[in-house]
Amino acid sequence: MAEKTITIKATRFDPDKDSAPRLQSYDIPFTDEAMVVLDALNYIKAHVDGSLSYRWSCRMGICGSCGMMVNGTPKLSCSAFLRDYWPKPVTVQPLNNFPIIRDLVIDMEDFMHKLKSVQPWIIRKQELPLGAGEHRQTTAQIDEFKQFSQCINCMLCYSACPVYGLNNEFLGPAAIALARRYNLDSRDQGLTKRLPVIADSEGVWECSFVGECSVVCPKGVDPAKAIQQTKLDTTLRFTLPFGNRD
Amino acid sequence: MKAPAQAARAEPRAYRWTMPANWWTRNRHYFLYTVREFTALPMALWLLWLLYDIKSAGAGAANFQPPRSAAFIAFSAVCFLFATYHSYTFLKLAGVIMHVKVLDKTVPPRAIIITMFGLWALATVVIGAVLIGFAR
Numbered sequence: 001m002a003e004k005t006i007t008i009k010a011t012r013f014d015p016d017k018d019s020a021p022r023l024q025s026y027d028i029p030f031t032d033e034a035m036v037v038l039d040a041l042n043y044i045k046a047h048v049d050g051s052l053s054y055r056w057s058c059r060m061g062i063c064g065s066c067g068m069m070v071n072g073t074p075k076l077s078c079s080a081f082l083r084d085y086w087p088k089p090v091t092v093q094p095l096n097n098f099p100i101i102r103d104l105v106i107d108m109e110d111f112m113h114k115l116k117s118v119q120p121w122i123i124r125k126q127e128l129p130l131g132a133g134e135h136r137q138t139t140a141q142i143d144e145f146k147q148f149s150q151c152i153n154c155m156l157c158y159s160a161c162p163v164y165g166l167n168n169e170f171l172g173p174a175a176i177a178l179a180r181r182y183n184l185d186s187r188d189q190g191l192t193k194r195l196p197v198i199a200d201s202e203g204v205w206e207c208s209f210v211g212e213c214s215v216v217c218p219k220g221v222d223p224a225k226a227i228q229q230t231k232l233d234t235t236l237r238f239t240l241p242f243g244n245r246d
Numbered sequence: 247m248k249a250p251a252q253a254a255r256a257e258p259r260a261y262r263w264t265m266p267a268n269w270w271t272r273n274r275h276y277f278l279y280t281v282r283e284f285t286a287l288p289m290a291l292w293l294l295w296l297l298y299d300i301k302s303a304g305a306g307a308a309n310f311q312p313p314r315s316a317a318f319i320a321f322s323a324v325c326f327l328f329a330t331y332h333s334y335t336f337l338k339l340a341g342v343i344m345h346v347k348v349l350d351k352t353v354p355p356r357a358i359i360i361t362m363f364g365l366w367a368l369a370t371v372v373i374g375a376v377l378i379g380f381a382r
Contacts, residue, residue: 015259072272099260107260140350162276165265209339210279228343 006030006082007089008040010052013100021100023091024049030082037077037092038066041104054104061218064154068104069093074156074216095159097168111155114171117197118179123190135187148181148226150219157213157223163206170206171197173213173223180226199234207231282335285328292325337362 005027013021026044038056045052056066059078066077071091082090098106128135157173164170179198182188198204207227214224266272270280295313303310340362341355 013261015261018261021261097263097265099262101260162265162269165263165269208279208283210276211339212273212275212279215275222342225342228339229345232343232345 004030004086006040006086008037008044009089009091010041010044010104011093011100012052012103015102021094023093025089030086033081033083035082037068037070037075037080037082037090040082040090041077041092052104053102062152064152067095067154067156067159069096069159074159076154076156076218079218095155097159097161097165098155106155108155110168111153111158111172111174114175115153115178118171118175118194119190120175120178120182122182122185122188123193124187125189137186141186144186145181145184148177148184148221151177151181151217151221151223152219154218156216156218160212160216162210162212163208167202167206169202171200171203173207173227176204176207176230177221177223177226180230183230195234195237198230204230204234282332285332288321288325289329289332292322333366337366 008026008028009023010026011021012018012024026040026048028040028043028048032039038059041052041054041056045054054066054068054077056078057063058065061076061079064076067074068077069075069092070077070080071085072093074095077092080090092104094100094104094106098108098110101107151174153174155174157177158164161170161173164172176198179194183191183194204227207224209224209228211224214222217223270276299310299312338359341359344353344355344358346353346358
């Protein structure tokens with residue numbers, strides 16, 4: 001009996017030789033129903049073409065390294081099962097909206113810069129000495145921000161966002177979701193430091209609520225919700241006399 | 247001075263992504279989003295016409311000549327459908343947008359959506375009653 005195969009069409013781009021990316025087809029054995037797109041790429045790299053470049057690390061949807069366009073949809077390639085596409089070919093391309101460095105590898109510098117600009121860490125006006133004990137939180141206080149803390153910085157939301165695609169000055173979904181995660185944290189006192197970035201015209205106000213960022217998020221984070229709620233909060237903060245808080 | 251190989255590594259020549267003009271046709275959500283945003287345009291035109299009509303009415307009944315052509319009535323019907331669709335999609339998202347707390351408990355999004363639709367229905371009835379009242 002002939003071995004079951006699947007066709008993978010992967011983007012190839014060598015900055016030293018190519019003027020534009022192109023697709024290259026590979027027929028590979030589809031031997032296991034549990035195979036994912038990342039397994040297929042690893043097979044190509046190990047057995048067919050060792051020059052294929054792509055990012056990956058954990059293989060279990062945690063590290064956020066292996067985000068790619070799978071048949072036109074941003075997905076973690078370690079979570080995209082080949083059985084969902086077979087017998088049709090699977091087209092694997094680098095994430096949309098980012099410069100392509102080589103093959104399936106995108107330049108994530110812009111995202112890293114934006115992420116840092118919202119200071120996604122706990123900011124305290126004055127650190128208490130260790131002897132003062134923990135910053136205790138109730139379950140309700142944790143529930144306020146927990147959803148947004150699930151973000152793994154995979155950038156699928158940026159790839160799905162047409163606003164970012166049309167204007168890459170936009171701060172973007174993940175950075176705003178993470179800013180909100182810390183702004184909602186009862187231990188944090190950094191709201192006023194983040195506001196100039198998130199309430200800027202290229203911050204939350206650039207978003208026109210397409211909502212696709214929340215659809216593609218592999219961790220169930222709802223960046224669209226974070227952005228819209230931040231719009232409302234910042235509006236109330238600047239319009240109501242009791243809206244200000246640190 | 248950097249060696250050529252080092253300089254090339256420092257500034258990799260990346261392929262710049264550009265958004266295709268037909269991006270909004272590539273995904274159902276993008277298409278529905280574009281339709282939602284587009285509905286605002288005919289509505290804005292209709293409202294401009296309404297403002298012109300109000301100005302005419304202010305100059306006296308003799309000057310008030312509301313458009314009665316079949317084309318304008320058809321345009322108004324389309325605008326009504328667009329306004330309904332725009333309002334429906336906006337109010338449906340209210341549960342996502344609003345983060346309301348009552349007595350230190352977060353109000354469920356579903357309750358917010360039902361309240362918003364209820365207020366929409368109430369506003370429609372009140373405005374309708376006022377307009378009918380003035381017409382009499």
